[in-house]
Each structure stands twice: as structure tokens, then as C-alpha cells.
Amino acid sequence: KLSKRLQAVADLTQPWRRIADIGSDHAHLPLYLREQNKIDFAVCGEVIPGPYEIAAAHVKNSAYSADLVVRLADGLQAIQQDDQVECAVIAGMGGMLITQILERGHQELSWLKGLVLQPNQNVDVVRKWLAEHNWQITAENLVFDEGHYYQMMAAQPSKTPTTYTDLQLLMGPAMLQMPAVPADFTHYWQFKLTQKQAILQQLQNASEPPADKISQMAKEVDLIKEGLNATN
Numbered sequence: 001k002l003s004k005r006l007q008a009v010a011d012l013t014q015p016w017r018r019i020a021d022i023g024s025d026h027a028h029l030p031l032y033l034r035e036q037n038k039i040d041f042a043v044c045g046e047v048i049p050g051p052y053e054i055a056a057a058h059v060k061n062s063a064y065s066a067d068l069v070v071r072l073a074d075g076l077q078a079i080q081q082d083d084q085v086e087c088a089v090i091a092g093m094g095g096m097l098i099t100q101i102l103e104r105g106h107q108e109l110s111w112l113k114g115l116v117l118q119p120n121q122n123v124d125v126v127r128k129w130l131a132e133h134n135w136q137i138t139a140e141n142l143v144f145d146e147g148h149y150y151q152m153m154a155a156q157p158s159k160t161p162t163t164y165t166d167l168q169l170l171m172g173p174a175m176l177q178m179p180a181v182p183a184d185f186t187h188y189w190q191f192k193l194t195q196k197q198a199i200l201q202q203l204q205n206a207s208e209p210p211a212d213k214i215s216q217m218a219k220e221v222d223l224i225k226e227g228l229n230a231t232n
């Protein structure tokens with residue numbers, strides 16, 4: 001059984017049957033998806049020898065060693081054209097690292113029909129990268145798991161670059177379009193609103209209030225309010 005976070009990531013890999021899990025750690029996600037018959041084939045990529053060896057051992061000891069390939073490789077270089085991988089998953093890393101991996105995988109990206117990304121931080125940076133590189137966000141989710149909130153997204157190639165508004169970059173274009181957002185989404189943004197309002201108050205009460213920081217924080221507070229209003 002997967003964690004709530006990885007389960008939500010797994011759900012976003014549908015309908016793709018040939019995937020690559022980049023930064024696979026112990027290969028939990030591909031093993032689960034294959035066991036559930038949700039995929040036919042997966043590449044499990046790991047750049048660090050320790051996790052790579054554990055992933056390789058897990059796959060070898062499973063019933064699916066014919067369908068799962070474990071490779072020691074940096075980022076999207078784990079994928080070969082012959083693999084006919086449709087979708088790459090990059091989960092559980094910072095948004096900066098995810099965009100660096102995407103940035104260095106131009107050729108491999110051209111073979112893909114889908115991306116599933118779960119940045120632990122800097123989610124807006126990842127959304128912006130996708131928009132600027134002709135990837136359109138098609139589905140998103142936000143879940144609370146073991147004391148943390150996680151945002152994740154699926155994207156597909158588009159013919160033209162997209163421009164997202166500040167609100168879309170912050171909360172996610174697909175989240176904002178949901179007929180009903182999940183309760184975890186509302187809880188997360190209410191929590192962020194309270195946090196940022198407290199910071200704003202502190203800044204305003206300072207002996208020398210920093211004008212640029214105040215206007216930045218006030219802008220963020222307004223955006224979150226706007227997003228909460230739009231989804232309630």
C-alpha cells in the first residue's frame with residue numbers, strides 16, 4: 001500500500017501504461033502500479049547507488065522483473081527511445097531540482113505524452129516552467145499526508161506556450177477549475193492565509209516597516225483570499 005501522497009501521484013499517471021519514475025528511491029510507485037495492473041512497463045531511474053541497488057533488489061524479488069527496468073542514471077537520461085515510455089513521474093523532490101531535471105532532458109521530453117510532477121516546494125516555479133516550455137497542466141491535486149501538504153500535477157504537451165496568472169501559478173490552474181476542490185486544498189490555503197496575515201502584521205508593526213516586503217506580503221494575502229473565494 002502506498003502513502004496517501006504517492007497514491008495521489010499514482011492516480012495522476014492514468015491513462016499511461018508505460019512510465020518512467022525518475023528518482024524512484026525504492027521503486028515503490030512502479031511496483032505498486034504494475035501490481036495493480038495499471039501499467040505494463042516502467043523504467044525506475046536513480047542517480048544515487050544506494051537507492052538504485054535497493055530498487056533493483058525490490059524489482060528482482062518481485063513478480064514483475066520482466067516489466068520493470070532499474071537504471072542508475074541522472075534525471076531523464078534513464079529513459080531510452082526504445083522504451084516507448086509515455087509518461088515520466090518526478091516526485092518527492094524540490095521544485096528547483098525538478099525544473100533542473102526537465103531543463104536537462106530536452107530530447108527525452110520530446111518522446112513523452114505526459115508528465116506527473118510532485119514538487120515538495122516551489123510548486124509555482126514548476127508551473128511556470130511547464131507553461132513556458134509548451135506543457136499544459138491538465139490535472140492537479142493537493143493532499144495532506146503525515147503532517148504535510150503536497151501539491152502535484154499532470155501535464156501534456158501543447159502546441160503553444162501558456163501564460164498563467166499569478167493566482168494560477170500559486171494555486172494551480174487545474175485546481176482552480178475543479179467543480180469542487182478537495183477539503184485538503186481549502187485547509188491548506190486557509191492555513192497559508194493565517195500564516196501570511198501574521199507575517200504581514202509583524203512587518204507592519206516593525207519600527208521601520210519594510211515597504212517592499214509589506215507590499216509583497218499584502219499581494220500574497222490578497223491572492224490567497226481571491227483563490228479561496230473563487231473555490232468556495
Ligand code: SAM
Pocket residue numbers: 006022023024025026045046047048051073074075076090091092093097101
Ligand atoms: N520518488 C519517490 C517518492 O516520491 O517517494 C522518492 C523520493 S526521494 C525523496 C528523491 C529521490 O530522488 C532520491 O532517491 C534521490 O536519490 C533521487 N534523485 C535526486 N536527484 C536525482 C536525479 N537527478 N536523477 C535521478 N534521481 C534523483
